[in-house]
Amino acid sequence: MTDAGPFSGSTAFCARCGSILPLLQEFGSVKCYACETVYDAENFSNLKFQYTIHFNSVSVVTHENILNRDDPEGPVVERKCPKCGNDRMSYATLQLRSADEGQTVFYTCIACKYKETENS
Structure with a gap:
């Protein structure tokens, strides 16, 4: 992270302006659209996303x-x-x-x- 701001340090939001951060744009960094603060990719290394879509699951029919x-x-x-x-x-x-x-x-x-x- 380049610089701390008034907002809490959540990896989904910019610490300087509070805006929602985009996904990784360039290899190794994330740039806030609003204030243009640049964050290193290491800040996002603990984020893991998992999606499960259940479609046509098998059920017992009598x-x-x-x-x-x-x-x-x-x-x-x-x-x-x-x-x-x-x-x-x-x-x-x-x-x-x-x-x-x-x-x-x-x-x-x-x-x-x-x-x-x-x-x-």
């Missing part, structure tokens, strides 16, 4: 819980599941792309929990 499913993950529509052939799927929507493009619809089978997406 004949009883297929017919008597009381806890769908959202509104239910008539849509055939490509995995088990059930004709009902729950759905949720999110705007993941830019505002002038359609939303992304996430479908989950009521019976087997198979998940699929559709860009509408």
